[in-house]
Amino acid sequence: MIEFHNVHKTYRVAGKDIPALHPTSLRVERGQVFGLIGHSGAGKSTLLRLINRLEEPSGGQITVDGEEVTALDANGLRRFRQQVGMIFQHFNLLASKTVADNVALPLTLAGELSRKEIDLRVAELLARVGLSDHARKYPAQLSGGQKQRVGIARALATKPKILLCDEATSALDPQTTASVLKLLAEINRELNLTIVLITHEMDVIRRVCDQVAVMDAGVIVEQGSVAEVFLHPQHPTTKRFVQEAEQVDEGEQRDVFAHVPGRIVRLTFQGEATYAPLLGTVARETGVDYSILAGRIDHIKDTPYGQLTLAVTGGDMEAAFARFTAADVHMEVLR
Amino acid sequence: MDVLLSFFANIDWSEIWLATGDTMTMLFGSLFFTVVLGLPLGVLLFLTSPRQLFEQKSLYAFLSLIVNILRSLPFIILLIVMIPFTVLLTGTSLGVAGAIPPLVVGATPFFARLVETALREVDRGIIEATQSMGATTRQIITNALLPEARPGIFAAITVTAITLVSYTAMAGVVGAGGLGDLAIRFGYQRFQTDVMVVTVVMLLILVQILQTVGDKLVVHFSRK
Numbered sequence: 001m002i003e004f005h006n007v008h009k010t011y012r013v014a015g016k017d018i019p020a021l022h023p024t025s026l027r028v029e030r031g032q033v034f035g036l037i038g039h040s041g042a043g044k045s046t047l048l049r050l051i052n053r054l055e056e057p058s059g060g061q062i063t064v065d066g067e068e069v070t071a072l073d074a075n076g077l078r079r080f081r082q083q084v085g086m087i088f089q090h091f092n093l094l095a096s097k098t099v100a101d102n103v104a105l106p107l108t109l110a111g112e113l114s115r116k117e118i119d120l121r122v123a124e125l126l127a128r129v130g131l132s133d134h135a136r137k138y139p140a141q142l143s144g145g146q147k148q149r150v151g152i153a154r155a156l157a158t159k160p161k162i163l164l165c166d167e168a169t170s171a172l173d174p175q176t177t178a179s180v181l182k183l184l185a186e187i188n189r190e191l192n193l194t195i196v197l198i199t200h201e202m203d204v205i206r207r208v209c210d211q212v213a214v215m216d217a218g219v220i221v222e223q224g225s226v227a228e229v230f231l232h233p234q235h236p237t238t239k240r241f242v243q244e245a246e247q248v249d250e251g252e253q254r255d256v257f258a259h260v261p262g263r264i265v266r267l268t269f270q271g272e273a274t275y276a277p278l279l280g281t282v283a284r285e286t287g288v289d290y291s292i293l294a295g296r297i298d299h300i301k302d303t304p305y306g307q308l309t310l311a312v313t314g315g316d317m318e319a320a321f322a323r324f325t326a327a328d329v330h331m332e333v334l335r
Numbered sequence: 336m337d338v339l340l341s342f343f344a345n346i347d348w349s350e351i352w353l354a355t356g357d358t359m360t361m362l363f364g365s366l367f368f369t370v371v372l373g374l375p376l377g378v379l380l381f382l383t384s385p386r387q388l389f390e391q392k393s394l395y396a397f398l399s400l401i402v403n404i405l406r407s408l409p410f411i412i413l414l415i416v417m418i419p420f421t422v423l424l425t426g427t428s429l430g431v432a433g434a435i436p437p438l439v440v441g442a443t444p445f446f447a448r449l450v451e452t453a454l455r456e457v458d459r460g461i462i463e464a465t466q467s468m469g470a471t472t473r474q475i476i477t478n479a480l481l482p483e484a485r486p487g488i489f490a491a492i493t494v495t496a497i498t499l500v501s502y503t504a505m506a507g508v509v510g511a512g513g514l515g516d517l518a519i520r521f522g523y524q525r526f527q528t529d530v531m532v533v534t535v536v537m538l539l540i541l542v543q544i545l546q547t548v549g550d551k552l553v554v555h556f557s558r559k
Contacts, residue, residue, distance in 0.1 A: 052467055081469035092464035095558055096482040106468040109478060138558040158468075 002028040002051060002162065002194065007060030009046050020046040022218045023060065028196060028211070030065075030161075033188050035205040035226070036198040037241055038215030044198040047215070048164055051196065052084045053077055064162065082110050085155030089167035091147040093139040099150050100126065100135040106157040125153040129183065145176035152183060156191075163187075165197035169204060181207050185301075202245035206230060206300050214238045227300050231268050231307065232330065246296065246307075253309070254334070257293055262313035264293070264335040265321070270305040273328040279310075282323045287315030309334070345527040350517065355537055358513035360431050361503045362541075365438035366496050373443040373495075374488070376402075377450025378476060384451070388462070388472055402444040410441050410502055414509050434511035438502050446495040453487025454480055485556045493549025497542050504538060514538055 004026040011018045021043045028034040036044040049055040050062060053069060062069045064080070072080055093102050100122050107118045126132045129149040139147055148168060155163055165184070169177040185208045188195050199205060205212050205226055212230075213223040214237055221235040233239045243250070257264060269278075274297065283290055295308040312320065324331045380402070382388050383395040408416075417437040418428045425432045457480055465479040481488070504515025514534045522531030 054463060054467060078469040078471065081467060084467070086464070086467040088460055088464060090458075090460055092458065092460035094461060094479060094483055096485055096556065105465075105478065109465075109468050109470045109474050140559045164467075 001030050001065055002026070002196070003063045004050075005061040005063075007050060007057050007062055009043075009050060009055060010058045019218050021050070024220055026213070026220065026223075028194060030194055031188070031192045032211055033185070033195045033197070033209045035209035035212040036196065036215060037200065037202065037205055037212060038198075038237075039200060042215040043218040044215045045166065046218075048166055048196060048198050051162070051164060052081050052086065082106065082158045083160050084162045084164060085158070085160040086164040086166065087148065087151040087155050087168045089170050091139070091144075091151045091171075093147055093150055093154075095139055097138075098135065099131060099137050099139065099142070102139065102150055103153045103157055106154060110158060121157065122153075125156060128156075128187075129153045143176075144172050145180060148172065148176075148180050149183065152180075152187070156187065156193075159191075160193070162194045162196065165195060167199060168197065170199065170201070177204070178207075184208055202230070202241045206245065206298075208301060210301065214241065227270050227303055227305060230300055231270065231305060253294065257309075257311070257335075260291075260293065260311045262289075262311045263317060263333065264309065264311050265324070266307065266309045266332045266334055267324060268305070268307045268330040268332075269328065270300075270303055271328075274304040274306045276327070278324070278327055278329065279308075282320050283315075286317075286320040286323065288317055288320045289313045289315065343529045343533070345521070345529050346533055351514075351533060351537065354512065354514045354517040354534070355541075357431050357511075358500070358503050358515070358538075358541070361434050361438060361506065361511065361513055362496065362499050364431070365435045365442060365499055365503075366492070368435065368439040369442040369446050369495060369499070370492060372439065373446035374450055376443065376447035378454065378480075380447055380451040381454040381480075382472075382476075388475065402447060405440065405444040406448070410437075410505055411508065413437055413441050414506060418509070429510045430512050433509075434503065434506040434513075438499060438506065441502055442495055442499055445498065446491060449491035449494060450484075450488060453484045453491055456487055457483045486553045489549060489552040489556060493545060493553070496545045496549070500538060500542055500545070 004024055006023040006025055007021065008019070008023045009021040011020055024047070036047060038044040046055055050057050051069070057070060060070070067080070069080060094105070097105065103122045103125050104118050107113050107121060113121065123132070126135055129152055131146060131149055131153065134142060134146065139150065142150065169180050172180060181204060184195060187193055197204070197209070209226050211224070212226045213220045214229065214235060215221065216235070216237040222229055222233070222238045229238060230242060233242045279290060282288070290310045290312050293309045293311055295306065297304070297306040299305065321331065321333070376398070380395065380398055383391040383398065385392070385395070414437045417440060421428045421433055421436045424436050427433045461479055461483055462475060465475045470478065503511065503513050504518065507513060507515030507517070507519045510516070514537055518531055518534040521527045522534060
């Protein structure tokens with residue numbers, strides 16, 4: 001479990017104090033995939049680096065599993081860092097070392113295993129990320145996705161409790177991103193590893209995260225379960241991220257539907273409700289007609305959800321709305 | 336053929352080989368000490384420079400000043416200024432032994448700067464990644480910085496070796512021996528053009544070999 005108590009960070013640039021992170025309190029449960037989303041400069045990268053103190057906090061307290069990270073001396077910090085893996089946007093592999101030697105590096109540095117034990121562990125890790133055939137290659141001979149897999153194997157070498165992902169998929173194409181995210185989700189499940197990832201893509205959050213925090217100008221503006229934040233965004237920054245992910249512009253939609261007759265409502269449902277034949281039932285019983293103007297049925301991590309924009313005409317409209325509200329569905333009347 | 340032979344009438348080949356041997360001894364002797372002293376100095380310059388692992392403004396300014404003073408001194412002046420110190424160190428200011436100290440003092444600051452630059456070329460992300468694994472500063476240097484900068488360091492050694500070749504030729508002025516000495520005493524002072532041509536060609540071949548070997552090492556360690 002990672003806990004932040006009033007942690008803040010201020011940089012001093014040319015005699016001026018620039019706040020990068022305003023006092024923040026935060027809690028990441030063990031085994032969770034916790035996503036931090038924000039535009040560049042929002043402070044998410046600073047927050048991530050405070051966890052393993054690559055950035056020193058200006059104040060506040062950070063604890064991991066009850067151990068106060070902010071109080072560790074140099075030796076304690078080194079030992080703590082061996083329990084925290086990290087992967088990076090640009091992979092940060094050593095070009096001068098082979099894939100196997102890159103993965104072995106954290107173990108060599110820790111100096112606790114014999115050469116033979118290290119070789120075994122490296123072989124096991126490379127097999128886990130599907131790169132056994134590439135052990136003797138140099139990073140320059142690999143594709144971006146393969147490089148990130150090496151990064152992941154390297155980060156897992158010392159059997160850490162926490163994995164920090166710094167924009168780990170931002171330099172990858174969509175297909176490779178999907179496969180790397182799938183790998184992260186797998187290791188999260190298999191190893192009960194806590195993952196903190198930062199990204200500027202809502203889609204990354206939607207695919208792997210359990211919890212999400214939205215950052216803007218050094219402040220966490222919204223936080224909650226991914227489904228909650230994704231389906232019912234409150235803060236303007238969050239709304240913008242969701243719109244980008246859904247490729248829906250509400251203002252534009254309103255103009256397009258201007259000539260559509262009837263009332264317009266948006267229904268949001270998640271979990272089992274996604275598969276319930278609600279629309280048909282309500283239409284039959286209340287005599288309303290509906291047409292679907294826009295919609296999406298998808299899933300957030302493993303939870304299915306749907307969001308439909310309907311034009312409703314005729315029949316007993318009030319009764320229909322009451323039925324929607326009573327069901328396990330969130331209804332918004334747009335017009 | 337006769338014309339060619341008569342052109343090379345003054346050449347005493349055993350002299351040439353002896354001088355070539357002296358040049359090689361001076362070159363590799365001084366190159367060895369230059370690398371041994373310059374590599375740590377370059378690492379120190381890098382680490383203490385602004386925004387690096389061991390940022391130390393005053394130490395960096397001091398080292399930088401020393402390096403700049405030594406680098407701005409013309410080598411020919413350094414040769415003469417160094418004489419008392421050289422005698423103290425090696426017992427003589429003449430011959431191969433007398434030439435190595437000024438060569439090392441002349442080349443070390445130059446090499447250290449090149450090492451500093453090569454280390455600067457290493458991606459900061461590499462240092463950050465190594466830090467995140469819990470590495471000590473010493474481990475970061477030996478396990479990440481130096482291996483990553485290896486192509487740059489080999490390029491620096493190559494450039495320094497070639498600079499040293501021209502320095503050894505100049506050291507001939509103060510009686511260091513070697514090809515430069517031969518060129519000055521015979522080629523220049525006795526107007527033996529053939530000696531001049533042969534020594535210059537020998538130096539040229541030496542530089543070519545150094546550059547080729549150096550380039551090959553750089554390519555090999557680039558791992559691209």
